[in-house]
Amino acid sequence: MEGRKIIQVEDKVPAKLLIPLSIQHMFAMFGASVLVPFIFGINPAVVLFMNGVGTLLFILITKAKAPAYLGSSFAFLAPAGIVIAKWGYEYALGGFVAVGFCGCILALIIYKFGSDWIDIVLPPAAMGPVVALIGLELAGSAAGNAGLLDEQIDSRKVIVFLVTAGVAVFGSILFRKFLSVIPILIAVISGYVAALLCGIVDFSEVAAAPVFALPNFSAPKFKLEAIVIILPVILVIASEHIGHQIVTGKIIGRDLIKDPGLHRSLFADNFSTMISGFIGSVPTTTYGENIGVMAVTGVYSVRVIGGAAILSIIVSFIGKLSTLISTIPGPVIGGISFLLYGMIGTSGIRILVDEKVDYGRSRNLMLTSVIFVTGLSGAAIKIGNIELTGMVLACIVGMILSLSFYILDKFHLTNDV
Template identity: 70%
Template sequence: MENKRIIQVEEKVAPKLLIPLSLQHMFAMFGATVLVPILFNINPAVVLLMNGIGTLLFIFITKGKAPAYLGSSFAFLGPAGIVITQWGYPYALGGFIAVGLAACLLSFIIYKFGVKWIDIVLPAAAMGPVVALIGLELAQTAADQAGLILSDKVKVIDSKNVLVFLVTLAVAVFGNILFRKFFAVIPILVAIVAGYITALITKVVTTADLSNALHAHLFVIPNFQLPKFKLEAIIMILPVILVIASEHIGHQIVTSKIVEKDLLKDPGLHRSLLADGISTMLSGFVGSVPTTTYGENIGVMAMTKVYSVQVIAGAAILSILSSFIGPVAALIQTIPGPVIGGISFLLYGTIGASGIRVMVDGQVDYSRSRNLVLTSVVFITGLSGVALQIGQVTLKGMVLACVVGMALSLTFYILEKFHLTNEQQ
């Protein structure tokens, strides 16, 4: 492997590469996936366990044809937070199960009616900006993780954080174009190691933090909980299905572009959405958090050109093992925000660029008013900060842009069918 080459979805990976490539994916998802249970005030170990199991289940249901890692979903934070405050976490679990079931029912509808409607309601002029927004709206999150944005928590930007962030980002950027042979496929992992070493030198991470992690209990048992069901709680959380369905379609579209295979047709959107729904249901039954396909891991695939599901499965197995091995989970949790932020900065930008690729590959003709208006409205809706409240669920960013783009595209399609537009093909 003198230079990078594409390792396709079904390809096997050499044993010497499997562990570092799997670690790369695990580190990429870890920061965000652990943050959700921390916000819900539950043990992250059960989440690492169920995310790993959910990912393996996803690979099995999609017949090993759709590379995706399932991590903790942020879409549920708002409504679930209200339910937890009023009735407790077990009732939020009941809501998670209901949403997972709704996703399974939606997958059955897609199975019956196919996915041709996606080309109508999300043509390239709308699909491109929706995909780009998946990465672009997360750009501030990466900067926040790195401690580079002033806020109520960050009053002064620490120069040490800036240095760790820049080292991590620089190694990731230049590693992608300079590394050869073995290192050519693990630039993200190398960047994380370089950033962590810099954090130790600058004392962003102290030796005491490292020592405490290494002296954690060798074996830990995840803290399982059983769900409880309450109609009011389910009604509060159920509208999140709009968010996760839009997010899932966007992720599958961008992954299809990256691996250059139409995953909406083979293995099929119905299979991937069914797997996501079942994973969310299982998580709800044991006290974990809902799952979703992860943009961070999509970004890793785009940067490394390694799409093998074997690597994704390896990351899932490592996640499961880390949920039981105390020092491993504790050590990973010492990775500081500037390192995670530096990696995310590049990965989220890669997803944004994939959206531009959708428009280029689709040969969108912007001399047509329809296409220009579609792209403009979708972009401005996603980036403006405007939000739509439906009960306890807020639609904003990429999700609201996707809904607006679908509605506008369908309207334009109907107008053209009745020859009411001023420009006809």
């Protein structure tokens, strides 16, 4: 970020900057966040509403020290899909409430006993590749959105993808002054214009949507079997949350695990998920897309994140506007994601460089090697209806290895003590 002015977490942002920067963050999360309610078969308006409310709650609980945007969590898709098929969406909501409540209890346990254990179970040689995997395992998703994995490649989609990705990449290098902090927004607009010219945007749903509409709130129902199916997801979301907080801390140059504290951010994340279940929305999580935006732009202000949250709430009440934004084509989302997911992967490598990880030590070489292969191999372990794979499985394997090495050190059995 040398040569570019950094807008730090607590910095005030003038209105002429705040609005476009907030819109940029909202666009970054929109595509992925509305995909989850589409899969569940519910109207995305209530999800946009809760994303905004959850983000504002997160900022409040973390004392405005941890910039993070809360979007729809993909971790619940498989178990919630089972529950919805068996008993209906309202029982999935009950499971969301239960997971959020247990996550809040976990946060209180961390508050009581501290977070120093993270340095033991996830040393830099393990944390670096785990963080990198957050971005790298999403690379296929970016390519899929762009249409690059289709059996029959559509040249129009490729053109839109190249325009979007090209503006994002070269804009980040070439834009100056005000434009240098909104390259993602400019790339989205450029990609959308290219999609219009290529004729791959459909406005029929926008025409049919109402101008104003209340989000579709609904109440949960509770069933022990449904809760048991969904509850193991807490392993996934806890690992994901820790990874996101560490990578965000590296980007902004602060230790968010210590201040405002893992207990605060984890509580805020899970409290938002619990509230989501009570009002009919989907679980929330800190979003990698928005972490990527901060890495690209050097803008870390919570006021910008809060502005994006307020915009999301407003959009949730404007039927035509939320539907219009949802018409952003996959190649545009894919073009942006190529850059944002790559930035997260690079942040993981940065941890290894900044911490000067010595690969002359066998333990560091083993940790990084095993974690990368586990995360990228496609290996999976099923526990009931929960499948552990990718970054989450790699994180668990890394934690087990690191803890094993720590215990062996205590008995002076390792060869590099």
